[in-house]
Amino acid sequence: MSERYEPVIVGFLCNWCSYRAADLAGTSRLHYAPNMRPIRVMCSGRVDPQFVLKALREGADGVLIAGCHPGECHYVEGNIKALRRYILLKRLLRQLGVEEERVQLIWASASEGNVLAEAVDRMTEQLRALGPLRWRETVLSGDGHRPSPLPQQAAPVAEEV
């Protein structure tokens, strides 16, 4: 590998659409950035905001959540639940000083290998430009344990709207 900084992205892919989209991208031999490390979940609605925080804390530079298009979720509307949580999570992350581009939610149907591949390429580029996340310095204060003071009241994350 070159000396260039290579971001690591954790991808949460729903079993029915996006994981298959990623499979299709491979079967079609679409080349895209190998920076995304996939984790299969049954539905994007299964993605607990804690998973995202955990990945960022464990050293990921970004998290990609991918689900079926609205209306196409295998479980009716798990993706809509995911979207709601995502919006709340983004608000929290913004308050913690984590850049917008680091956590992304996309829709990719089982036939859209290209959509998934393009999203990974795009995100990889964006994160290369941003540089490493350094959760420790960004989010935690110097001693690595106490969260730095929040700019304003943080919104609850896991709650449903």
Place this chain on the structure above:
Amino acid sequence: MAERVGVYICHCGTNIARTVDVEAVARWAGEQPHVAVARDYKFMCSSLGQDLIEEDIRELGLTRVVVAACSPHMHEKTFRDTCQRAGLNPFFFEMANIREQDSWITDDREAATEKAKALVKGAIERVVHHQPLEPLPVQINPATLVVGGGIAGITAALELANAGYPVYLVEREPSIGGHMAQLDKTFPTLDCSACILTPKMVEVGQHPNITLLSYSEVEEVEGYIGNFTVTVRKKARYVNEELCTGCGICEEKCPKKVLDEVFEAGLGYRKAIYRPFPQAVPKYPVIDVENCIYFQRGKCKACQIFCPAGAIDFEQEDEILQIEVGNIILATGYDLFDPRRIPQYGYGRLANVFTSLEFERMVNAAGPTGGRIVLRDGVTEPQSVAIIHCVGSRDKNYNEYCSKVCCMYSLKFAHLVHERLPNAEVYNFYIDIRAPGKGYEEFYHRLLEEKTHFIRGRVAEVTDAARMPGEEGKLIVQVEDTLIGRQRRIPVDMVILSAGLEARHDSREVAQRFGLGCDFDGFFVERHPKLDPVATMTEGIFIAGACQGPKDIPESVAQGAAAAARVASLISQGTVLMEPVRAHIIEELCSGCRICNNLCPYNAIVYHEDRGVSEVVTALCQGCGTCVAACPSAAITGAHFTSEQVMFQIEGILWDVRSPDGREREPEMVMA
């Protein structure tokens, strides 16, 4: 706990090994905690590869297995079965996808190898926390729903009904038959379409095991394999089926003529009360409310006055039916490409340009012209006919794919013109002749001998602007003849556009209703393009015929029968085993907040007032995990996707970049 994990890295021939250093990954995996053995092998899925795993489980006492190979959608089942054969619970297995999602997406060997290690590490960390699970048996309701009564749906329905199983056949139009009912002769044997189709339609109509719901549509589908509940709207026909004898007097007496855009493809007329064609099944007519004089202006009732059976019922309303079935076969067919989208071919503007379906109706003895080939004026016989292939197909601007049947039906048309108008000149404008099929190439050769002019080239334009002598009053086909490398203008009297086959205009909506995928062109997606062509990603839902992609009649029939065979095999098994991926509420942790109750799309969570806790009804739960992610008390676990398992997978997958503070996990982060 001291788990003993076996890790197996597959080369997949060179598919993986070309990009991933599989030996290095195996060597490295062997040094990881929990790992008792790590090997790489040419083809893990081969019987020798599987034997290797079985032997290790037995001899080395493995308690967990990780295979890094292709997608779990490809071989998860294979390796679970391997584990089971060696006495290991099949859920003590995890797969790392280093082919579709790694070796095939990059040429960067170093990066691919790193990624493979991360995926393997994630799988190791995860599998250690797996719990033994037992598949859930599900009863299969022996009734089947078939949607679409074209030849594919008819075949499927009859196969199942003849096997003794109940079938509901839902057809949107007033009659079954589909496109095949519109055709005159069928290639390459030229047997009459109606002669081979109508006996099957009658059989469907009379079969004791088939409930035919025509003029009906599926509105809602709930449930899962074995147990679907389907809501069907049976549209009001305004004709009492108990009383109607199908005599046809109402059609005769109805004073309102309507252009028939569906069955007659716009070439002929029907009445406001009508059966699409005399052999319709069922035989009962329907009143088309939009065109009925009584419904529009409150006066007329001619049909009611003349009906000898008193069967006309203007008060009839749509009926909503709930039916319970175990499996569903979709056979909704195709739409013809609308050639108006190619304005330079003049359809809709130049009177004597026809679509292929119009021509089918024209040559049909039961059609609007009684089988005579005539121009739009209804009397003049053409002296020359141009047949343009590939209209809307094999063209990046419209559909990239080949519609497969147009070459053959264009040849059939040429033959029919020769037969009916022996003196007419026939020109076929083609790009390539595609005639792969039993007797198809022979049919083409027969046409070559019938003095059809074959001109190779994509037609640029059809115009009535005469430029040269002999062109006045004609349609001129402008084409580059690629065999002689010259522009040609061929004047003709009639042009037939061999339009391609497209997905139904509403295929995406239908797919969504049934939980299927559509490909880029809107055709339904099969489970596997080669090995599982009639199953879909959704268990219990099958597809057959042209709804999956362009097909001729023999192929549609084969798929109809194949789908029926798949369903019959499920019915005869009686029960199927379902993935035990289900949610479960730990009562001691549940605070009774009821957040999950409304989240569940299947209403699978009930609240017990007395105990103040919620409970998941396993039979209804589909395992999406939405409630698991939402529970503020972490009281819900999703089997095989527990928070613990995912959290450890995250740690594993990030083994090389983990920040030092990540080491000590905060307690709430490891809750199951």
